[in-house]
Amino acid sequence: xxxxxxxxxxxxxxxxxxxxxxxxxxxxxxxxxxxxxxxxxxxxxxxxxxxxxxxxxxxxxxxxxxxxxxxxxxxxxxxxxxxxxxxxxxxxxxxxxxxxxxxxxxxxxxxxxxxxxxxxxxxxxxxxxxxxxxxxxxxxxxxxxxxxxxxxxxxxxxxxxxxxxxxxxxxxxxxxxxxxxxxxxxxxxxxxxxxxxxxxxxxxxxxxxxxxxxxxxxxxxxxxxxxxxxxxxxxxxxxxxxxxxxxxxxxxxxxxxxxxxxxxxxxxxxxxxxxxxxxxxxxxxxxxxxxxxxxxxxxxxxxxxxxxxxxxxxxxxxxxxxxxxxx
Amino acid sequence: xxxxxxxxxxxxxxxxxxxxxxxxxxxxxxxxxxxxxxxxxxxxxxxxxxxxxxxxxxxxxxxxxxxxxxxxxxxxxxxxxxxxxxxxxxxxxxxxxxxxxxxxxxxxxxxxxxxxxxxxxxxxxxxxxxxxxxxxxxxxxxxxxxxxxxxxxxxxxxxxxxxxxxxxxxxxxxxxxxxxxxxxxxxxxxxxxxxxxxxxxxxxxxxxxxxxxxxxxxxxxxxxxxxxxxxxxxxxxxxxxxxxxxxxxxxxxxxxxxxxxxxxxxxxxxxxxxxxxxxxxxxxxxxxxxxxxxxxxxxxxxxxxxxxxxxxxxxxxxxxxxxxxxx
Numbered sequence: 001x002x003x004x005x006x007x008x009x010x011x012x013x014x015x016x017x018x019x020x021x022x023x024x025x026x027x028x029x030x031x032x033x034x035x036x037x038x039x040x041x042x043x044x045x046x047x048x049x050x051x052x053x054x055x056x057x058x059x060x061x062x063x064x065x066x067x068x069x070x071x072x073x074x075x076x077x078x079x080x081x082x083x084x085x086x087x088x089x090x091x092x093x094x095x096x097x098x099x100x101x102x103x104x105x106x107x108x109x110x111x112x113x114x115x116x117x118x119x120x121x122x123x124x125x126x127x128x129x130x131x132x133x134x135x136x137x138x139x140x141x142x143x144x145x146x147x148x149x150x151x152x153x154x155x156x157x158x159x160x161x162x163x164x165x166x167x168x169x170x171x172x173x174x175x176x177x178x179x180x181x182x183x184x185x186x187x188x189x190x191x192x193x194x195x196x197x198x199x200x201x202x203x204x205x206x207x208x209x210x211x212x213x214x215x216x217x218x219x220x221x222x223x224x225x226x227x228x229x230x231x232x233x234x235x236x237x238x239x240x241x242x243x244x245x246x247x248x249x250x251x252x253x254x255x256x257x258x259x260x261x262x263x264x265x266x267x268x269x270x271x272x273x274x275x276x277x278x279x280x281x282x283x284x285x286x287x288x289x290x291x292x293x294x295x296x297x298x299x300x301x302x303x304x305x306x307x308x309x310x311x312x313x314x315x316x317x318x319x320x321x322x323x324x325x326x327x
Numbered sequence: 328x329x330x331x332x333x334x335x336x337x338x339x340x341x342x343x344x345x346x347x348x349x350x351x352x353x354x355x356x357x358x359x360x361x362x363x364x365x366x367x368x369x370x371x372x373x374x375x376x377x378x379x380x381x382x383x384x385x386x387x388x389x390x391x392x393x394x395x396x397x398x399x400x401x402x403x404x405x406x407x408x409x410x411x412x413x414x415x416x417x418x419x420x421x422x423x424x425x426x427x428x429x430x431x432x433x434x435x436x437x438x439x440x441x442x443x444x445x446x447x448x449x450x451x452x453x454x455x456x457x458x459x460x461x462x463x464x465x466x467x468x469x470x471x472x473x474x475x476x477x478x479x480x481x482x483x484x485x486x487x488x489x490x491x492x493x494x495x496x497x498x499x500x501x502x503x504x505x506x507x508x509x510x511x512x513x514x515x516x517x518x519x520x521x522x523x524x525x526x527x528x529x530x531x532x533x534x535x536x537x538x539x540x541x542x543x544x545x546x547x548x549x550x551x552x553x554x555x556x557x558x559x560x561x562x563x564x565x566x567x568x569x570x571x572x573x574x575x576x577x578x579x580x581x582x583x584x585x586x587x588x589x590x591x592x593x594x595x596x597x598x599x600x601x602x603x604x605x606x607x608x609x610x611x612x613x614x615x616x617x618x619x620x621x622x623x624x625x626x627x628x629x630x631x632x633x634x635x636x637x638x639x640x641x642x643x644x645x646x647x648x649x650x651x652x653x654x
Binding site for chain 1: 350352355357358359361374376379381602605606607608609610611612646647650653
């Protein structure tokens, strides 16, 4: 008996790596003596805030957009996002000479609207309380013949995000080290699904752990339940990038098989991790990008004596919030 | 006729690289599409804020301290510094099990005092207006049999800082690229002397340019004059790491031969570069570490169409000043 095959294979990620290579930054693996001695482990950070657009999202967006046939490219693309996916799609569309329309909530931070527009995208605002962003996006897609670019539940998006995991695996192999633990944050779960697929193809014994805000612990709960479960309550978190309420369908089909378990961090712990990264690592990490580091620093990961890789997924944080967190 | 040999050779830097390798971070070369398109050049950043202690200073300090004979190590080391050199010496001493005494001004930022103490150093405070830090340091050296670790005018310190340049040269060669321009900041000139020695050994045609705050332009003036000259006036700058008033003797013997010329940046331009690095590069750069980037962004470097390497020398900046600069 063979397992039913998952929607994304290591070969898909290898193909994505070839597609994104000319435009995505190959981010390094970084190590910091101060972090190693703090947690008693050999830790490597994958700094995706150094990626084009300031988060990993460019990888999946560019891989997806590159797959759109020439004839369909004239219709452009549409995506709904208030943050990093918006910038990833906009930047990928700009490179590929496609029109991008991004549906954003009216209360999205001005800086994120401006950054999205700076990549040449048209921004359509909607009222978070009274309008349905998916319906608006589908309507734009139908009227313009645009391709809807989902943030995570798409095999090409997952494969694109997986290129970060493939780089981790390559770099660890070059160092002649095998990771015991790999940690990445999840909102819809696209990043960690791709990372787990790539890492476990090369290091099957590695535990891949999902990190989430305490109030958006839907992956942790779903992994325990063995099926997709929403987070436990109406949550609030400073991790604006990690507010999906339930794991994706395609992503959880992968994550349910490949992930070990989930860990969470409180907003206070996330803020402390952002400040630690400022003070000791000199890296600008946004709250959602720091949740894995937060869980590590808070002792929520059994890391002692192990080789651990933590994905820092992005660094798009407004200056005023950042100033408060590092104070 | 042969030129009189300089006090630091590429072979000295190779030896230093072997000495520091087990403890110094080998920082990567980073590239950012957003920076390349902004300045119309192929730019690589050498992010020395990712180095142990948050600046390049650990390299030179560790190389120097490693050279102290066992018998003399019991006396410990003494250094005067209000900033990055203090931390570099303290961290190197901690690794080598030596006692470090750091002479710091009473008005040094509390965070820098605390960070220096955290590496196990004893901090001796002095009154900047009424006491002579060099005399205090020499007195401690005499009484305790401690070795004085100069911040730049020492061949072993220069060779240690040069390991950053050696890594630049290796990484550029691996990319099959030759740098047209390499830029590094200078206070006493140890970093750029080491970087120039290493880079020009491999890429003799590269122009090595020193970057300084406008008010502390002593290297720029000295290069024009062909001899050591102090900066032009009683200066003020936010670049607290770059406030030496005249180039070092040993360093200028090297820099006068190897550097192309100097460029300067105003405090406003430096602040804008710190904010650009926060917003677009997601790197925490201190003002003194950003002066080369500031000169590039301000159009002071003839970079268009060229391959340019900029050393970002450190990231030790207080949270309150940082919050003001990125606002």
